[in-house]
Amino acid sequence: MAMPRNRRTTSLRDTDSRLGYSDKIEGTGSWDALEWTKIEPVSRPVPHGLSDFLYESEEVIAEGYGVLVNTDEAGTLFVTNFRLLFLSEGSRDIIALGTIPLATIERYNKIVIKQQSGPKQSEKTPTRRLLQVIGKDMRIIIFAFRPKTKQRRAVFEALLRYARPARLWDLYAFSSGPSRFSNKSPRVRLVNEYLRLLGMESHNASLSSIEDGSFTVSNNWWRISDINANYDMCPTYPFSLLLPKAVRDEDVLQACKFRARCRLPAITWCDTRTGAVLARSSQPLVGLMMNMRSNADESLVGALCTQLSGGKRGRRKLYIADARPRKNALANGAMGGGSESSSNYFQSEIVFFGIDNIHAMRESLVRLRDYLDTHGTKSSDGMSSFLRNGGWTWGGGNLSSMSASVSTLGDSGWLIHIQNVLAGSAWIAARVAIESASVLVHCSDGWDRTTQLVALASLLLDPYYRTIKGFQALVEKDWLAFGHPFSDRAGMPSLSGSGLELPRQSSSSNFPSSPMRQPAGSYPSQSPMSSQNQTQTSNNYSPIFLQWVDCISQLLRMYPFAFEFSSAFLVDFLDCTLSCRFGNFLCNSEKEREQYGVSEACGCMWMYLDDMRASGGSSHVHYNLFYDPSKHDGPLLPPAAALAPTLWPQFHLRWSCPSEAQAGEVEAQCRNLVEQISELQKVKDVAEKKAREAIATMDAVKAEIRNEKQVSSSAVNLARKAKRENDIIKRAIQSLGCSIHVSGNDDCTINIENNIVNLPEKITSSPSTRKIGGSPNSYDEKTDMSISVTLTPNQDDVPGNPLLRVCENLCPQRTRDGCKWPDAGCAQLESQFVGLRANYDAFDRLSIYDGYFQPE
Numbered sequence: 001m002a003m004p005r006n007r008r009t010t011s012l013r014d015t016d017s018r019l020g021y022s023d024k025i026e027g028t029g030s031w032d033a034l035e036w037t038k039i040e041p042v043s044r045p046v047p048h049g050l051s052d053f054l055y056e057s058e059e060v061i062a063e064g065y066g067v068l069v070n071t072d073e074a075g076t077l078f079v080t081n082f083r084l085l086f087l088s089e090g091s092r093d094i095i096a097l098g099t100i101p102l103a104t105i106e107r108y109n110k111i112v113i114k115q116q117s118g119p120k121q122s123e124k125t126p127t128r129r130l131l132q133v134i135g136k137d138m139r140i141i142i143f144a145f146r147p148k149t150k151q152r153r154a155v156f157e158a159l160l161r162y163a164r165p166a167r168l169w170d171l172y173a174f175s176s177g178p179s180r181f182s183n184k185s186p187r188v189r190l191v192n193e194y195l196r197l198l199g200m201e202s203h204n205a206s207l208s209s210i211e212d213g214s215f216t217v218s219n220n221w222w223r224i225s226d227i228n229a230n231y232d233m234c235p236t237y238p239f240s241l242l243l244p245k246a247v248r249d250e251d252v253l254q255a256c257k258f259r260a261r262c263r264l265p266a267i268t269w270c271d272t273r274t275g276a277v278l279a280r281s282s283q284p285l286v287g288l289m290m291n292m293r294s295n296a297d298e299s300l301v302g303a304l305c306t307q308l309s310g311g312k313r314g315r316r317k318l319y320i321a322d323a324r325p326r327k328n329a330l331a332n333g334a335m336g337g338g339s340e341s342s343s344n345y346f347q348s349e350i351v352f353f354g355i356d357n358i359h360a361m362r363e364s365l366v367r368l369r370d371y372l373d374t375h376g377t378k379s380s381d382g383m384s385s386f387l388r389n390g391g392w393t394w395g396g397g398n399l400s401s402m403s404a405s406v407s408t409l410g411d412s413g414w415l416i417h418i419q420n421v422l423a424g425s426a427w428i429a430a431r432v433a434i435e436s437a438s439v440l441v442h443c444s445d446g447w448d449r450t451t452q453l454v455a456l457a458s459l460l461l462d463p464y465y466r467t468i469k470g471f472q473a474l475v476e477k478d479w480l481a482f483g484h485p486f487s488d489r490a491g492m493p494s495l496s497g498s499g500l501e502l503p504r505q506s507s508s509s510n511f512p513s514s515p516m517r518q519p520a521g522s523y524p525s526q527s528p529m530s531s532q533n534q535t536q537t538s539n540n541y542s543p544i545f546l547q548w549v550d551c552i553s554q555l556l557r558m559y560p561f562a563f564e565f566s567s568a569f570l571v572d573f574l575d576c577t578l579s580c581r582f583g584n585f586l587c588n589s590e591k592e593r594e595q596y597g598v599s600e601a602c603g604c605m606w607m608y609l610d611d612m613r614a615s616g617g618s619s620h621v622h623y624n625l626f627y628d629p630s631k632h633d634g635p636l637l638p639p640a641a642a643l644a645p646t647l648w649p650q651f652h653l654r655w656s657c658p659s660e661a662q663a664g665e666v667e668a669q670c671r672n673l674v675e676q677i678s679e680l681q682k683v684k685d686v687a688e689k690k691a692r693e694a695i696a697t698m699d700a701v702k703a704e705i706r707n708e709k710q711v712s713s714s715a716v717n718l719a720r721k722a723k724r725e726n727d728i729i730k731r732a733i734q735s736l737g738c739s740i741h742v743s744g745n746d747d748c749t750i751n752i753e754n755n756i757v758n759l760p761e762k763i764t765s766s767p768s769t770r771k772i773g774g775s776p777n778s779y780d781e782k783t784d785m786s787i788s789v790t791l792t793p794n795q796d797d798v799p800g801n802p803l804l805r806v807c808e809n810l811c812p813q814r815t816r817d818g819c820k821w822p823d824a825g826c827a828q829l830e831s832q833f834v835g836l837r838a839n840y841d842a843f844d845r846l847s848i849y850d851g852y853f854q855p856e
Helices: 048-053 151-162 172-176 186-197 207-212 249-256 295-302 326-335 358-375 392-397 399-406 408-412 414-435 449-461 468-481 486-490 528-533 544-558 567-579 590-595 605-619 662-735 802-810 840-845
Strands: 060-068 073-080 083-088 105-114 127-135 140-145 222-225 241-244 266-270 277-280 318-322 348-352 438-442 523-526 738-742 748-752 762-765
Touching (some): 127 151, 140 151, 186 207, 186 222, 186 468, 186 590, 241 266, 266 449, 295 318, 318 414, 358 414, 408 414, 414 438, 414 449, 414 544, 468 590, 486 544, 544 567, 567 605, 605 662
Parallel strands (some): 277 438, 318 348, 318 438
Antiparallel strands (some): 060 140, 105 127, 105 523, 127 140, 222 241, 748 762
16 A cells, blocks of 8 residues: 655654653564563553554554564554554554555454473563464564553454444445545446447547437447346346347346346447457356256357458357366356257357366365465564574475475465466467357356456457556456455445345464464463454455455556556555455446445545556556567467466565565666666756757848848948948049038038039039039939039130039040930030939940040
């Protein structure tokens, strides 16, 4: 389980006053050195700092000071309405090994151990007061308490009241409420998954469509039926079913009577390309003589064999996969059950997988847990397997003894069961993917082994189920909607029947030997109260769901690129399921959850896990770093040789061998590298953004400089032009015998010599002057300074006319005999600045005559 919202580790540092020095254990260095005080416990309030470690609505029921024997660590053990919580005296932090949700506890026992007495000691033999807690998550915990303080009794009685409540609504999931992890309607999600399977993703279900029944759509082969909308036909099936389109509801009602618990053949997965389906049901009620038949059932099963696609003739083959051993199927005939006969079902073949029942799985897990505790480094006796009894668990130098101890892992049978489930699922997936055959799977009731097989085969066939969203849809469809009895398998209260407390019968007849291995001369004993009350687990308890998740972890190991989720996600998912903190996996069927409004009253585990991933983004530990959907975009069909399961380190070894449980260390390092690369990428993106902004700024500055340069160049050219014009004007005026004076205020004064005939004696011009006398041939140009000159017309014949001197001095075409360029327009009176500005446009258009350049 994830830790509480606030992980401050100093909340109890100032609360030592809650326990006096005499209340604590003297000498916690080693177990054998422990001596106990005899001070009676004093009632005291719960420390305020503890609230930082508690979940919402979690309340402390009892507490006791003791030692976690597994790690030889002293601290305080709190019993809340949700979990056992062990706080270390040294670190003031939660110790994960000693903290376990109450619903995850499989058994708990009070143990009294008598120690050896030395020859000089008194005849009174010292004893150890222990509390053993066995978890469904592969851990065995031992707590030691002070003798004669009644602290162990307080903790034990609190466990009796809260670990297995008689009523469902006494669970913590109802106390905490939905909070911010509210659960949207599971019905809507189920129908949307049916629509996806039918290839009708464009349709979206809603609460209104479910209420008015408009969700019953179909394609060419299959239809969504609401025949079980009120759970009248089958109380353990979902409200809507995927059925063959050709079968009427009347025939379906008849067919359900021929199957155990009315769990008729229903489609759980279909291939829209080929028409092949994966269906599930319970065993047929063929009777002891195996001669009972049902036409409706045979028609319904036969409808699963649709016509072959792709232009092939005939109908597809049907495999009926019985998950049980053949002898078990025959034995069920004595109780009215049994198995089908291939002669009664069209083009069918019967296959038996030989998977054992729930009781064999439960005992197998117990043996595996004992093996891990015996040979682990954090065993419940606080001693490493390398040191215990001179290392006898590793042979003590005897190779044969070592081989015998290691072989106990195989004797547990757990890995064999995992292999059988994997092999059966792979076989089913291969028949559907390779042969385009339809497969009907069932066991006895059709909700344990059947669910394991069809859910795992669907995950192999459909890449969508290998994503986090698809995994949720798969679990909700095949495990929750189709009625896997989670309450019974978890040993929790159920709403079935009278609602009384579940029968509490121990799953093993005697106390396992491994939890406390004592040195010679000592012996364990259980108190009478313990033996009378320690039947906490129902006989129907079995780790069926845990086994299925274990199978997925094996596939994840074989196909590391095929799954979006990681092994860490599966561990957190299992912890949430076993803890019963949320309402998703309460009760035994969809009907019970709907009838009592569990979805509305409790929080949603999927929302909680989504919130965890959202806090970490794409680098969260729940995401598989190596996921590449392009590498496995079709079915996964593992060969038989590859189905060699191993222990799941992250789950099986995390308590007994925490160092070795870090099998994902390489993945963790890769994740760290990915996070570092992600951080570097962010820095790179920021730097690139700044560089782009700097480049854009430089480009803008360059553009402005270019514009300024163009403006400056234009201004320089204009200035040069104005200067040339001014120089020419100045020389022209001076050639006329005028003197020019420019004052400081930019006023220009021109003095004209007396020998110029008929010209004004003085002309004054300012920079703002633009007017030229009034002469029709006056010249106006926007320069820095304009000067107006007024000339008297028709003075070309006046002797000594200064204008003629201008032409003679400035124009090479002007001679004493006259102008050789009469069309130039510069030698005529009243022209613009005679002799100073030639009409060069006229020069460009001028035809060159030889006579212009030859003497007459």
